[in-house]
Amino acid sequence: MASSCVELLVLTLLLAPVLLLLLRLLGARIRARQASAARHVVVVVLGDVGRSPRMQYHALSLAKSGFSVTLLGFCHSKPRDELLQSDRIQIVELTELQSLGAGPRVLQYGVKVVFQAVYLLWKLMCTDPAAYIFLQNPPGLPAIAVCWFVGCLCRSKLVIDWHNYGYSIMGLVHGPQHPIVLLAEWYERFFGRLSHLNLCVTDAMREDLAENWRVRAVTLYDKPASFFKETPVDLQHKLFMKLGHMYPPFRSCQEPSDGTTERSAFTERDSRSGAVTHLHGRPALLVSSTSWTEDEDFSILLCALEKFEQLALSGDSLPSLVCVITGKGPLKEHYSHLISQKHFRHVQVCTPWLEAEDYPLLLGSADLGVCLHMSSSGLDLPMKVVDMFGCCLPVCAVNFKCLHELVRHGENGLVFKDAEELAVQLQMLFSNFPDPAGKLNEFRKNLRESEQLRWDESWQCTVLPLVTTK
Structure with a gap:
């Protein structure tokens, strides 16, 4: 019995440095993962990334500020080259469920929402933890609830960028008193209050969010990117x-008579001098x-x-x-x-x-x-x-x-x-x-x-x- 205790003590003394080293490595890994998450942001667009300029701008600004960015969205049209070429931005393509083409419209919409919720949840859980999840709203159904849930699991703060109200857009199609529109409004109001930070596009929306939704937001006006300028x-x-x-x-x-001029409907270029001018009477x-x-x-x-x-x-x-x-x-x-x-x-x-x-x-x-x-x-x-x-x-x-x-x-x-x-x-x-x-x-x-x-x-x-x- 005494020899067994001695052997256990010797084994413990031999393994202690190894265990200590493993604990230190594990602690360093956790700290590194936390530090990495602190400089990582997920940007979610439940729409076409190429036709969502404001969210592209968010991703680029975050990358320029030292964050690594994972951008999730549909890729129906090409985003800006600056976004594609950035080594700090990774685009994760989402798959959009096409219309079922059969069954009641409400059922089709319900199936689509459930699919998007499960699919987005899976994609977000496969993404590295992030300090913030930036979400474009609309569309916010089901993205707000999914992003909030993932944020709770991964300790990410949810930032909603309010471009408009999704239920008001649905109301144009179904009418403002349609049950689906009323449900969408309740959903947007309830889950919108669970966000940590809120941005919006006008002071009028900021005031409406505060007075009618109990959501405090900061107005971030849309501003042109630097590449929007007069064209020489x-x-x-x-x-x-x-x-x-x-x-x-x-x-x-009309084709130019002298053969030395290149002409469009609005401009002409002299091929000898290279000078370009606007056409008279254009x-x-x-x-x-x-x-x-x-x-x-x-x-x-x-x-x-x-x-x-x-x-x-x-x-x-x-x-x-x-x-x-x-x-x-x-x-x-x-x-x-x-x-x-x-x-x-x-x-x-x-x-x-x-x-x-x-x-x-x-x-x-x-x-x-x-x-x-x-x-x-x-x-x-x-x-x-x-x-x-x-x-x-x-x-x-x-x-x-x-x-x-x-x-x-x-x-x-x-x-x-x-x-x-x-x-x-x-x-x-x-x-x-x-x-x-x-x-x-x-x-x-x-x-x-x-x-x-x-x-x-x-x-x-x-x-x-x-x-x-x-």
Whole structure:
């Protein structure tokens, strides 16, 4: 018995350093994992990453601030190259459940929600622990509850970026009193209160969240990224020539007679000197962006273009107009068919889907932007206008409750309520185009002089202190 005790004591003394070493290694591993988690952020978009610029900007800003970022979302369209090339950002593609195509609509929606909840939970649990989970809302069903649950398990703080209210968007389709909409509103209100930090896009939304939802949020206005800026005329020409290979409105109607000039519908380049200039008598370039859904009433713009065509035919001093409408969505083919039946003579309509890097160049080359965004809640702002202003592009925007936080009527653009009012504005802005003393140039001058804050500066002042405070 005594010998056994001695042997056990000797064995313990021999193993003690090994056990101590293992404990120290395990402790170091835990501390390293905690330190790694402290510098890791998960960004969740239950939508197309390529069409979620604000969440792309969050990921890039976090990466520039020293965080490693895992970005989860659908990859239907290409994100910005800067995002793809960053060694601090990993994109994890989510799979979207396609429509079942059978059974009641409520059942289809329920199956989709359950699938997304289980699938997102699995993907998040397979991701390294993070200090924060940034979530775009909407869509928040079922993502808010799933991200909150994972945060509880992994000690991650949930940050909700409120772009709008998901239930208000659903209400456009089903009606505000539909049981699904009422359930979605309850869900959004209940789980929205469980977040640790909240960001929102307008002061009006911040006040509504505080008064009606008991959610304290910080306003982070959408700001243009640094690549949204006026496009130099030589890059304009390069873009127009590129687009001209695919879209006739960008092609020149006349070939140059001397053979030494390269010409688009808007610009020409002397092949000997390389100098690029705008064509005399060129068309005006109008740009609008839409998701081709019912919440953005494209028919307003189409009706206004018809009235513009009538005014141009009547001999008014109006230029030809090229209207470029970017985006893709379920109603695009429907409206493209309507456009083709109009047989315009002074208006050409083009509906391209642009590469991410070409979109800022187009905005920086345009003469006027038109925004058709109609807010379902009246509390969000159209990011497309933010991008246009970054390019010093004046805007005509359909009016709603808090648009004044972005568009100042008569200063950096105009607001309208219907097609009649938009048609009058187009007539006024394009009369005697291009007029250096006209309203368009006045608005552009005001935008140049406004010294707009850019996304990186705004994010560092507003968000960075929130995620670096111990």
